[in-house]
Amino acid sequence: MSTAFVRLASAAAALNAASNEFGRPISAIEAALKTLNLGVSAWVKFAGEEDQASGEYSERCLGYARVNGRWGIAIRILEGNLADSHERTFEEWLFNDAPRAHRLEAADKLPELVEKLYDSAVDTTRQLKGKAEKVAQVAKAITQASATGAGARK
Numbered sequence: 001m002s003t004a005f006v007r008l009a010s011a012a013a014a015l016n017a018a019s020n021e022f023g024r025p026i027s028a029i030e031a032a033l034k035t036l037n038l039g040v041s042a043w044v045k046f047a048g049e050e051d052q053a054s055g056e057y058s059e060r061c062l063g064y065a066r067v068n069g070r071w072g073i074a075i076r077i078l079e080g081n082l083a084d085s086h087e088r089t090f091e092e093w094l095f096n097d098a099p100r101a102h103r104l105e106a107a108d109k110l111p112e113l114v115e116k117l118y119d120s121a122v123d124t125t126r127q128l129k130g131k132a133e134k135v136a137q138v139a140k141a142i143t144q145a146s147a148t149g150a151g152a153r154k
Contacts, residue, residue: 022107030095034071042063042065044061044062045060046105055084056081060076060077060102061077062095062110065092074093075106076091077091
């Protein structure tokens, strides 16, 4: 038994070293994304199952999102039933904190995630520009009403 444990300890050390090496490029990608100050999330599915008979589903996604107050590359698991949108659970981790098996599955989706982030940034920019004029009109109306009301109170 002690020989097995010694071999396990050696394997664990090698696993941890490989995991750390695997996580370094993810940290570099996160650092580059943070400099962009995107403030938008995006997710791409990398695995999942759905039972047509029961409606039960599970999907694993790679994303860029705010997890526990910190923006970063993340992994989430969604589970639920298609018939009941309220009966849904999810778990989220920053990438390097996620289970190793999920990280291995998700890694190939990194280029797709960057494309999805681009799409989200472009779409959000379009929406912001579209709403800016409406918000400016509301601000102008409130500012004028406030100025008129302030003069009436004096």
